[in-house]
Amino acid sequence: MLIEKSIAPSLDTLRPTKPTSSPTFPVYDHLEAALTKVEQQPDPTVAHTLAVASGYAYSDAETVSTMLARMGLTGAHCLGMHMTVDAMFIRSTAYLIQSSDGSVVILAYRGTEPTNVVNWLTDADVHPDKIAFPFPKPQGAEAVDADAYAVHAGFYRNVRATRFAVIAALKRALEGRSVLDDDEQTPMEPMEKPLTTLYLTGHSLGGAMAALMAVMLSVEEEYVELFAPVSKGAYTFGAPMVGSPEFAKACAAHEFLDRNVIRYVYRKDVVPHLPPSDSDDFQHFGREYRYDRSEWKDTSDDPIMQMSDLIGLVELPLGFVASKFRGLRGLPFRFSVNDHGPQHYISAITALTEGKTLNEFGDAHLIPAK
Template identity: 45%
Template sequence: MAGGDSLTTEWERRMRDILQLGGLWRRDAKAPTYEELRPYGHRETSGFPVYKNLETRLLNAVDHPDPEIAHVMATCAAYSYSDPETLSMIMARMGLEDNECRMIQTSVDAMLISSTAFLIQSKSGKVGILCYRGTEPLNFINWLSNIDLEPERMGYQISDPCATVHAGVYRNVRATRYEVMNALRDACDRRSIRDLGSDGGSRPNGTAQADQAYGAEQPGLENLEALYITGHSLGGAMAALMGVMIRHERKYKEAFADRLKAVYTYGQPMIGDPSFADACESDEFLRRNLIRYVYDSDVVPHLPSSAAGPFRHFGREYHYRVPHLRNSVLSLLTNARCASQVRKGQWEARKHATSQMTGLLGLPISALAFIARKFQATRSLPAMYSIDDHLPQHYISALTPPGVQNEFGD
């Protein structure tokens, strides 16, 4: 009977998590072991995990962008649209064995706030990946309209007193920031980021009470040494703004700036005006180690449009170009396998960042391009702006190094 009561309690807790529609809530996961992930055959093979010694690479990387790390972060950003169990499992397959994952989420529909952050802690505790989820795909069209129609701006205290940022991005970051910082503090103090309380509730307030309930340190864990921040779409904008906050807000700079190794974003919209971008460019770390990837004609990096006033990117941009016209002809003359090979493009560093969309005409153009991609005859035609190119799987495929397995290690 006691066992049944325990199962009922667990079921009720999970249902409460699933059904909660507003407010801030947390959910934790621990990655399955390699024995669980590969119940048949060898535990490790030439392709599994995808990257051997990934934790060491993340710790020791000096120059960014690193092609393998860019692939790992793109995969992490793409799977942040799932749940902590799935994301933790995928990151284990990528090479972070026995990682732990915490999801922090809050929503306020009336304020257009839907903020979800994941913090992944490596087995040793030395590496952390903070990943922000982008806009839910089913809400994507609405978000395009929301971000493009005269977005509200908020002043941001940086080197230029006139600098402003997109208010929606700012509020989404701030809505979960205190819980994210609490989790990072735990990681810096050799604590597990998971909620280890037996009741599954929130962590108690107060250092002494927290230490008594959860333990000041967890056996085998080291202090956080290397922090990476990543995200796709709106999640990329939140990741970039969090990177700025860690670099420029004193209370966070002292604790985390030396641990922050790089920020990798994918399909990121602009988050601030030219004054804000210039201030960020004056920071050598942000200028060199905030890496933005833009896949072909992805429309989102061009937003907000010029109709909303001036916005501008900062950091280093890498752009992937697909040879559309040549592939369009060959797709009619060759089989699908050859056509897909021709479609391969390459990443190029850009001296000039992606510019703003002029007016609002680009939005219907991007929608038409999405429809065109559904038909073989028009699939590879060039487009000025494309919603289809914004999908996260394109970023994973384009950033997978030659000879490297997919994220499942197949």
């Protein structure tokens, strides 16, 4: 497993050394406190911060830590964990970003890399695996072994690949240590505070991995006692479906997963409709927010459904070509590859701040055109 380590720049480094009329960083003052005090999800500051984390998870630890420093987590510690096994269709990347005082940790998973065929094969490995998840039983129900639920084999394999390294680092954070402090011979200085606030996030495949990890931390006995008190939520962007309708139903019956797994869907993004129903039965869980006509709407009562046929997949390349020509952009294609880009999610999420917030480059954000 490849490990990356980075410590984000300080505020003085981010700010310009000469007077300038351009906006300066950070985007949010006292971001650690803002992320900690949230009592009800979703929250616009959390959504904006996690959208940036999920988008830049496609980069490296230094870039991730720098972008989160610009958002307000200056001096943050960033640990990157990567495992690649091509024959097993594994290309798993997870970043842990820990605030400089130690109290807040963001777990961001990297999504599908369009240029990487292994990632595409991972997404296409849709045959479900039966996995035992010990969801709590209704009061009075007979105690039985954990029920087995069908989940996407490729997604589960990838989140499992880096899981133990992620858990080990999170345990260090709970002990008030740096997530980077993995050398027992030369330990780092302790953090000011132990972990009190944990968020999970990811775009595309990364969102699927974040959702599955949220389930593991919420129902598996060895993790619940440790992480339930600090877990605040999982925000996913353009994430596909991860499990069967029975799995989704069990998640919906779990109060934390039902209320604190937040799914954002940008316009006609095709990925939230995948895998197609021709491959197997899959269904979303959590609360859904859909972006259209320059605003986000809670569509939890009318959630995104599986693509019902393969015609939509055939449409995708045609829609992509049409999007490049002004005269063809109005054609009524049902799904879009273009709308899946993480940059669209970051730009649209800033609309939640109602024009009060800069983007990660320090510029006044622009609401995407209708």
